[in-house]
Structure formats: C-alpha cells, structure tokens
Amino acid sequence: MNSQPSAPATPPPLLRVQELAKTYIRRGSFTQPGARVQAVKGVSFSIEAGSTLGLAGSSGCGKSTVARCIGRIERPDEGKILFDGHNLAALSFRELRPFRPAIQMVFQDAATAMNPSFSAADIIAEPLLIQGIGTAEERAGRVRQAMQEAGLPAEWSGRAAHDFSGGQRQRLTLARALVLKPKLLVLDEPLTGLDVSTRAQIANLLLAVQAAHGIAYLFISHDLFLLGHLADRIAVMSEGQLVEEGPTSQIMARPQHAETRKLLAASGRQLAPAGAGR
Amino acid sequence: MKSYVARRLARAVLLLFAVSVLCFLLTRLAPGSFFDEIRLNPQISPQTIAALQARYGLDEPLPLRYGRWARSVARGDFGFSIAYNTPVAQLMWAPAKHTLLLGGVAMLLCWLISIPLAVWSAAYERSWFDRGVSALTSLFISIPEIVLALALLAFAMRSHALPVGGMTSVGFDELTAWGKAVDIARHMLAPVVILVLVGTPVIVRHLRASVAEVLHAPFVEAARGCGIGGARLLFRHVLPAAANPAISLFGLSLAALLSGSLLVEVVTGWPGLGPLILDATLARDLDVVVAAAMLGAAMMIVGNFAADLLLLAADPRIRTGSPDAG
Ligand SMILES: Nc1ncnc2c1ncn2[C@@H]1O[C@H](COP(=O)(O)OP(=O)(O)O)[C@@H](O)[C@H]1O
Ligand SMILES: [Mg+2]
Secondary structure (H helix, E strand, O other): OOOOOOOOOOOOOOOEEEEEEEEEEEEEEEEEEOEEEEEEEEEEEEEEOOOEEEEOOOOOOHHHHHHHHOOOOOOOOOEEEEEEHHHHHHOOOOHHHHHHHHHHHHOOOOOOOHHHOOOOOHHHHHHHHHOOOOOOOHHHHHHHHHHHHHOOOOHHOOEEHHHHOHHHHHHHHHHHHHHOOEEEEEEEEOOOOOOOHHHHHHHHHHHHHHHHOOEEEEEEEEHHHHHHHOEEEEEEOOOEEEEEEEEEEHHOOOOOHHHHHHHHHHHHHHOOOOOOOO | HHHHHHHHHHHHHHHHHHHHHHHHHHHHOOOOOOOHHHHOOOOOOOHHHHHHHHOOOOOOOHHHOOOOOOOOHHHOOEEOOOOOEEHHHHHHHHHHHHHHHHHHHHHHHHHHHHHHHHHHHHHOOOOOHHHHHHHHHHHHHHHHHHHHHHHHHHHHHHHOOOOOOOOOOOOOHHHHHHHHHHHHHHHHHHHHHHHHHHHHHHHHHHHHHHHHHHOOOHHHHHHHHOOOOOHHHHHHHHHHHHHHOOOHHHHHHHOOOOOHHHHHHHHOOOOOHHHHHHHHHHHHOOOHHHHHHHHHHHHHHHHHHOOOOOHHHHOOOOOOOOOOOO
C-alpha cells in the first residue's frame, strides 16, 4: 500500500482522532436559563484498517457525540478527525460528500433511524442516489447484494421498514451502511434493545461482514463484556473524556481505571445473574 | 376502501342525527320563545298569541315537533324561520355562501403564509428569523380575537382606507365584473386580515414544531450522514414525514370554515352566517339556530373525513380498518 520506501513498517491508521471536543448549548426554558454541556473534551484515539475499536462508557458520557462527530452529523468544536490523510473536522457539508461513502453509521434505534415512509429498497438506494452511483439497474443490483449481505431476503425490498421486526430493521440499517462499501463503520450501540438471541445473530453477522470486507469498526457499547468478544482494542470514556485505552485482553484482565472496573462489574452482573460463576 | 367510505358515511349520518336531536331538545328547552316580545304588547290578546303558537306548532309535544322538523329537513327546507316567514334553507343559502367565501379566502391565505414561515423557522432554528416569528406568534395568540378585530376596525374607520360593513358598495350593480370583484375584495379585506392574524400564529406554531421534530429525528441525521442535505433533505425526507400533523390541522381548519368567522362577521358587518345566527338566537328563531349548528357539525365531519383521506393518500401505513391504525 505505502509507496514510500522510507516510511515506517506500520502503515498510518485508517482513522486518527485528535483532541476532539464538542459543547452543546442546551436550550433554556422559561424557568431555567440555557446551559452549555461539554459532551466531549480532549478525546484522542486511532483505528487501524480492518480492526475493531470498542468504545465503552456509561450512559451520557459522550459516546454518541464522538460517533456523530466522526460520522460528521455534528461538527466538532475542536480537534482533528484524520481519515485517509484528510481532516474531516475542517470540511464543510459539501466538501464532505466524497468522503461519506467511506464512513457509515449504524444507530441504536433502527426503527427511528430510517424514513418511516420509505420501502426497504428506497432506504438502501438513497445513499447511492445522492452519491450519483450507478444506473437504476445497477443500484437495484447493489441493493439486492447489500440485503443479502445483511441476511435479508432480497424479495423483501418492496416492504416498508415498519413491516420488519427489530432485528431485521437493524439488518436493514446495516444494509444501508454496507451498500456504499465503507472502510469504517461507526456502530452506536447497535445491539442495545434487541433480545438475546437476536443480539447474538447480529453480532455474528457483524463479525462475518468484517471478515469478508475488512471493514474497520468503531463499536460503541456500554457493555464491556460484549466488546470483549468483538473488539481488538477497547477505549473507555467517562464524563466526556477518554480514561483508558488498550488491547482488549489487557483491559478485560487488568482494568486500571475505576470507571472500567465499574463497567466490567456491571456487564458481568448482566450476563451472569444470581452470583453464578463468581 | 368502499366499505370504509360506507362505514364513515353511516357514522356521519348517525352523528348528524344525534346532533340534531340534541340541538332540537336543548333549543326547545331553553327559556324564552319567539312570541315573548309580542306578549309584552298589551294590544295583542293572549288568544292571538295562542293562535300564532298553534299555527307554528309551538304548542305541540316535542316528539311531534321533531318529527315535523325532520320531514322538513328531508324536503330540503331545514325548518321554518318564523322571523322571516320562509324556509330556513332559502334564508341561509346566501349568507352561507358569503361565509364560505370569507372563510375560504382567509384559510387559503393562512396556509400560504404559514407553511413557508414554519418551514423556514424550523430549518433555521434559533436564528433571528425563528425568534422573531416565535415572538410574533406568541403575541398574536395572546391577544383576544375581539380586541384585534376592534383595533383593526378603529384603524379602518379613522384612516378611511377600507370600507367597513357589508360586502358591496352603493352602486355595485353598475360595476363591471372586475370592478365587482375588486369591490368585494376591498370589503373583505378587514375581516380577512383579522382572521389571518388570528389563524396564522396557531398554524405556524404547530407546523414549526412538527417540522423541527422531524429535523431532529434520527433518520434525518442518518440521511445527513449519507451526505443528503439542502432541498433534497427538506422535500424528500423531512416534509413528507412532517405532513401528518399538518394534514390533521388542515382538516380542523376545514371544519372551522363555516364557524370560525362568525364573531368577526358580526363585528365587521359581513353579511354571512354570523349576524344571521346572532339575530336568530336573540329572537329565538330556533330552526335557524338548529340549522346553523347542524351545518357546523356537517362541516366538522367533512373536514375530518377530508383529513383522513389525505392522510391515507400521504401515508400508506395508515390502513383502513386495521386495528393498529393511527
Ligand atoms: N443535541 C444535544 N443538545 C444538548 N445536549 C446534548 C445533545 N446531545 C447530547 N447532549 C448531552 O451531551 C452529553 C453526552 O451525550 P451522548 O453523547 O449522547 O452520551 P452517550 O451516547 O454516551 O449516552 C449528555 O449529557 C447529553 O445530555
Ligand atoms: Mg448514546
């Protein structure tokens, strides 16, 4: 890949996030003045091509904000998002368009993440349309292919999104993300809210897709135990900041920060109730 | 679809029947009668009054009177106005047309003004434009309709810019067709402006809220994440999803087409149903009052039905007859 002979043996990471910061202004009401909420501050990490970084943290610690900044739904206030040598944080909405296919997102609540009045085929084809990819026929072919990859029968393409079950909907948003052949998939709690067997199916599907296409994942979850199965490295956030980052085995076996231990204990309880196997 | 329409029609007829019974009973049970005033006149003997009451059937038991009224409805007369000595339908036809004209023009203007205002302020949330619109709508919502009407009337009278009262000038008949239209438009201006000032803020508020909500919906963020923005995002993704509450609201304004302008008509002297109903109520010309109430109910049914059909056309998820429709 790297044409420069003098470059170091390891290629640069696919994504490098540096000192990311984002402040929201929460709208005041009649009785309460508006307030600034520093959702994320000074967050830095990188993701190698084809690998999975798990981002863990309790609710409200800023995980989704990081995801939205990387997916450039949100513009970060400070910091860099270096992707393939370009700083996405500095680009305008228009300038970002050519980079959109490479970074795609999967959201927690699949039901609300899709246009309720669109058919499955429309939902998956919309990103292709906006990127001006292919003829109508080619797009239909890619829609079918994406549906199959996500484990959905291609005959269902005419159905409306609300006719799909919870797990199938998440497969549909995955198909929408995959149709652009991304290099990085940002998955914001994609398994939360699904029942146990569906979670396992989707998790296995995600592993299979990654193995087949070498897509890098930023996998966000509050469940450290799950990330222990899926991620190569794990980063832990607390109150908008990254408090610990390292290889999965190290984080799981020797958690350093109190927040990591707390999350580990919480996800352990979740999976093994009634003190089983302690 | 056919059975759906049939079901709706059956329900509408039932509803109208119930409204008619209720209105009939309530108006008849209310104190006072058309002949109260003549009763005070010492020159008219009680016998004469009794004879008059017998002539209009006011001395009969209620069920009988309702039956007679229902037959008159079936004939298309909708009762009999004692004050004007004519069938109610004939009496109300022209004022109803005037009210529809006023209400229709006002409603059209309300929506033409509201939609761009609402979409613009939602799309540029918290901008100065949005804040300005929000402040103005709050202001006009908090001012009572009657105050607004009186203020505008005072302005019209003092400035002599607008004709006030009636819907035509003296010499209307000699005008050309265009001249007639202009004359009516000038007479309509004051009531229309009042109705628009009263109606627009409410519509803007509702529309803005539903558009803003959709703009924050995850699926719109997902679309942005795919690079969809600007007009395509607004027209293909946001507005269709925000249409349902707007359509319901549209049905409501349709339902209020005949009843929403009554007060303004009275204040500005527009020869619509407003002055007629007010006079009829004060004079206890009961059949006119009942017919007006029925007209309002019918309009409500039409408005709701139109909204349902539009919703059905706009959103295939709402299926007729499915238990989870909504
Ligand atoms: N659009 C927004 N406006 C105001 N505050 C927000 C907004 N989005 C998130 N926040 C706040 O930012 C913080 C981080 O939120 P989020 O990134 O969603 O956390 P997580 O995904 O880890 O649960 C929270 O305190 C949240 O209330
Ligand atoms: Mg979140």
